[in-house]
Amino acid sequence: MKLSLVLLGLADLAAVWADPTWPSQIDELEEIMFQQTSFRARRFSGSVSPCSSEASGPGRQNAAEWLRTAFHDMSTANTFFGTGGLDGSLQYELGNSENLGPGLRTTLQFMVPFFSRRSSLSDLIALGVYTSVRSCGGPIVPIRAGRIDATRAGAVGVPQPQNSVFTFQQQFERLGFSTVEMIQVTACGHTIGGVHTAQFPDILPAANADANGQRSLDSSVAVFDNRVVTEYLTSNTTNPLVVGPSVRINRHSDFKVFNSDRNVTMNALADPTAFRNACRAVLQKMVDVVPPNVALTEPIAPYMVKPVNLQLALMNGGSTLQFTGFIRVRTTEVPREMILNVVITYKNRDGGSTCGSAPCTITTTVQGVSQGFDDTFAFYPILYNIPAATGISSFIVTINHVDGTSETYDNNGNEYPMSDAVFLQPLQSCILGSTGVLRVTAAVRNDRISQGARAFISFKVPQTNSPVPLLGNATITMEQGNCAGRYTFFSANYTITGGMAYESNFDVINGDRMDAFKSVSLLGGTCRAFANPIACVPVGPSTSLTTSTRSSSISSSSGSSSSSTTSTTASTTPSSTIPSSTIPSSTTLSSTTPSSTTLSSTTPSSTTPSAPVASPYHRSRMGDYQLISCWTEGEGVRALNARSYAADNMTLEACMGYCAGYTYWGTEYSRECYCGNTLVASSDEAPMEDCSMLCAGDGSQYCGGGSRLELYSLVGTQTRTSSPTPRPTPSHRAEIGRYDLVGCWSEGVGSRALAAKHTASSDMTNDMCAEFCDEYKYFGTEYGSECYCGNSLHSSSASAPQAECRMRCSGDGSQFCGAGDRLELYMDPDLVVREPEQPAAAGDFVALGCQTEVQGRALRGPSLADDGMTNEMCAEFCAEFEYFGTEYGRECYCGDSLPETSTEAPAADCRMLCAGSRTEFCGGPDRLSTYIKQQAMMV
Ligand SMILES: *[C@@H]1O[C@H](CO)[C@@H](O)[C@H](O)[C@H]1NC(C)=O
Ligand SMILES: *[C@@H]1O[C@H](CO)[C@@H](O)[C@H](O)[C@H]1NC(C)=O
Ligand SMILES: *[C@@H]1O[C@H](CO)[C@@H](O)[C@H](O)[C@H]1NC(C)=O
Ligand SMILES: *[C@@H]1O[C@H](CO)[C@@H](O)[C@H](O)[C@H]1NC(C)=O
């Protein structure tokens, strides 16, 4: 099986490969790997797609940097000793002169938000190889998971251009690669990307480079093809590692490698198919070089059917378990137009098929689609109220096709497990972002409360010696709180330090059950009280369905295993215990629910479904009201606070009727309705896709989301607003400090318009961004909360109508902060951007050149490290000495002599900007910008 995988395409792979049994340890990586664009996209390919994307600077192709990152991380392995390999140790080796250039650091920084206890940095680096190669049109490199991250730097030993072919062979042998594989991995790695003058001026003098200071390794820089091979063989290559100045100084490393078996391997790679197959195999081998204690999984393949973000939550005072989430269906071979609907058939808590007054089925139609490089997926939303009396233990999924056929997925015979023993209460949990205070509330079934509850929290702790944080964790005991029906709440407070609280996740645990890997970023900023709890139903350890059923007012025939034919009494049941109808309500599909109990009176009784189901959509106009957008709740207050109610038959019409006469109304969280004449100032516009919950009473309408209002206002509202604090009308600020408004500009194509640095904040303003970009000529705000800086504007960015920059700043509703793909662009007209240089003199010293560092330090006098380091500062500190040198941006060394072992290095090695000045250089990794006393020079 393993062998054949290498030879199969992904389509073939799915044919022979069953879904993993869910849940699986690869679930998080699978999502990062395949959900690339559109609905619920993770956008891991964001900075390498298209293949030509440049994110760490002009001429620096990200896809090539990602491949280089994987190679540099693994190539210090020693397979004889079983050390190193792809282990993320590169994060601690960035200062090493083997790892020159900004691209390695930028790559790791991009990966940080994806890094978690279920996606190690080293697995993400491996995934980066699949992603960048595929983005450039290369083969599908199979990716296994399970790598373990190193916690410190590994050995040195990245192959360098000046090595002899013999050294290369030895180095690759140490990595476990034959000479043939050495040639293959070099050719496959060098089909994209180029050499940069900044790092290798002797190989690529500026005169040979393009305007961005780089030269590509073949004539198709952004295509994963074999031109790097064919151009070499026909001797018309311009690869600087084959021809040009590198030959004279013996740094033509590609030539040395390609020629090492008299071109036998290169001739074989001249066949495009042979090239693709070789690259697939050798790049997989490259990422699979791991220490012997690492056990890798089978290659990650996309699930055909995958439950996503499932969540139970106690609702309606405790009488129902609200079941939310999605079933994700792979639609690569069976297009979603062929799918009529998806039906979830669940089992109650005891494994039986009695689910209160309703059938144990949930019918759903598509809400959104997403794409990977080779796959498409459709998402079928779940929003269903399960009676708390009967609960849930597992489910199976049936996909009904429009042609009347259907397929059932049962998780490899195990059914999809779903425990109602313990689960997070999302609305009673919250995160106070600025302080990192997390409040977690879980519901525990009453027969299990003697086992208590605890929370396991996994968070990120920034490290000073790496751009990647470490993972910290804490296990805290939760305190027992109130009871509501069959469940009791447990909660705990925990302060997440390190400033990265939103990237944390946690489990709530009760005995051997848990609700795992909950993302803090999905929690709201305020915890809500649990409304109107029903009387506590203490249940003994041997709870049975009979007990449960008796205590509810539903008289269903308990114990019946032939399920859904029993409950025709639904209409006489109090509404609080009626599960809300399925989504969409009008489509309970008869073919999968024999003798359907017809929750919806409009259900056609036919057994052959005909018309496709209407998809839900946002209603732009409701009577005298118009849809404004999706809006956030206020900070610590309700956005609309005049009146409210909640009901399981909520519809937009019902809310509008209830709020008649008010200026604003909005629906939230499927079943809540709020009215008001004013909208609090801290409430703000949110992306429309945040409002993705269907109305509990009408599955064809949207009723907001968690802490999100589907907000309507009276047409022509302005005249009727009686707000004491009217929401300010936003404006475009002509000036922010010393910056002038340039206008509304589009993002760059293939590169950020402003690429020097960026940040994002939920309280972004133009002033905040100006301060963050203080040392740059330009700054721009985008998408309400993002901020970008740069000294130049990418040439592909273009002026757009000012009106297109229409998103309010997340931190100040009175100013605009760009929009999607649009920058609110400002410029300091007076700032003259100076190219950084090595000052010729500093204090009484004159520049001597760039010198290598030696074992035990070249300059052995006093030393200083300072975040304000400049050459001038170091000159002053070393005033009593004959020499000083600045190193690694912020270090300063003094000495009275310079040992002979410290030799002159290329000026380009000393290109790190001083920590205290962006216009001068302060050495580099293991390189000193060296200065000598002026008098000494003259002696
Ligand atoms: C080499 O020759 C091929 C075929 O004529 C051509 O397509 C390619 O662009 C040439 N490469 C360079 C670097 O000139
Ligand atoms: C291999 O091919 C290159 C490029 O055509 C050529 O320069 C070199 O001499 C060849 N090597 C041998 C051993 O033939
Ligand atoms: C929690 O942190 C400790 C100390 O860093 C670590 O040894 C342990 O493996 C972590 N536990 C989990 C489950 O990640
Ligand atoms: C958590 O903090 C809130 C707010 O300070 C407090 O009301 C609550 O009692 C705390 N809960 C626990 C379990 O300590």
Ligand SMILES: *[C@@H]1O[C@H](CO)[C@@H](O)[C@H](O)[C@H]1NC(C)=O
């Ligand atoms: C919604 O349900 C309530 C009972 O909970 C009922 O009074 C009301 O009429 C229903 N509304 C609609 C529109 O069906």
